[in-house]
Amino acid sequence: DTAVSQTPKYLVTQMGNDKSIKCEQNLGHDTMYWYKQDSKKFLKIMFSYNNKELIINETVPNRFSPKSPDKAHLNLHINSLELGDSAVYFCASSQGPGDGEKLFFGSGTQLSVL
Amino acid sequence: DQQVKQNSPSLSVQEGRISILNCDYTNSMFDYFLWYKKYPAEGPTFLISISSIKDKNEDGRFTVFLNKSAKHLSLHIVPSQPGDSAVYFCAASGNSGGSNYKLTFGKGTLLTVNP
Numbered sequence: 001d002t003a004v005s006q007t008p009k010y011l012v013t014q015m016g017n018d019k020s021i022k023c024e025q026n027l028g029h030d031t032m033y034w035y036k037q038d039s040k041k042f043l044k045i046m047f048s049y050n051n052k053e054l055i056i057n058e059t060v061p062n063r064f065s066p067k068s069p070d071k072a073h074l075n076l077h078i079n080s081l082e083l084g085d086s087a088v089y090f091c092a093s094s095q096g097p098g099d100g101e102k103l104f105f106g107s108g109t110q111l112s113v114l
Numbered sequence: 115d116q117q118v119k120q121n122s123p124s125l126s127v128q129e130g131r132i133s134i135l136n137c138d139y140t141n142s143m144f145d146y147f148l149w150y151k152k153y154p155a156e157g158p159t160f161l162i163s164i165s166s167i168k169d170k171n172e173d174g175r176f177t178v179f180l181n182k183s184a185k186h187l188s189l190h191i192v193p194s195q196p197g198d199s200a201v202y203f204c205a206a207s208g209n210s211g212g213s214n215y216k217l218t219f220g221k222g223t224l225l226t227v228n229p
Binding site: 042045058 | 155
């Protein structure tokens with residue numbers, strides 16, 4: 001009965017391909033996020049959506065496009081994958097945009113671009 | 115530009131002893147600080163937080179201390195247990211309860227508690 005679930009857990013692909021990572025939360029939260037943990041282990045925010053509306057976009061390349069069909073889902077589509085996109089991507093949610101201490105994370109998607 | 119720094123990549127302690135994890139920050143606009151715990155192959159989970167109006171917050175075996183003048187916080191775990199072995203992330207925010215909340219994380223410290 002996972003609160004924040006993301007799929008797939010592992011994703012291995014070739015440079016230039018397009019891929020998507022899906023995220024769903026069953027907590028009834030209004031705000032969802034995508035974080036990236038790079039090779040240096042920093043967790044950095046990429047996007048945040050509140051009730052399907054984009055509220056944070058952290059200088060992420062246009063190749064990354066989040067899509068929120070409803071407030072329980074926030075998917076991440078990546079076009080023309082590059083080697084530097086290899087990282088662990090975490091989806092997260094919170095009650096609202098001001099409830100950051102109560103971030104609930106998914107278990108992560110390990111993306112490897114070859 | 116590391117605004118939140120955890121200078122110790124790892125820490126090893128004996129079961130029953132105290133674990134002290136340290137974190138420094140550079141942004142004076144940060145006013146809310148959090149610790150997250152992460153097990154392998156899982157996402158981070160919230161552990162404890164502290165507002166800048168306090169200098170200490172305690173929750174069971176976990177206590178967070180904040181020294182604003184030194185821009186330093188620490189997490190104390192007493193007594194340490196083998197199940198505490200995980201990566202601990204320090205995080206900070208400048209929006210305590212405001213809109214467009216955003217956390218800035220450190221690189222994490224791997225804590226190993228030996229039986």
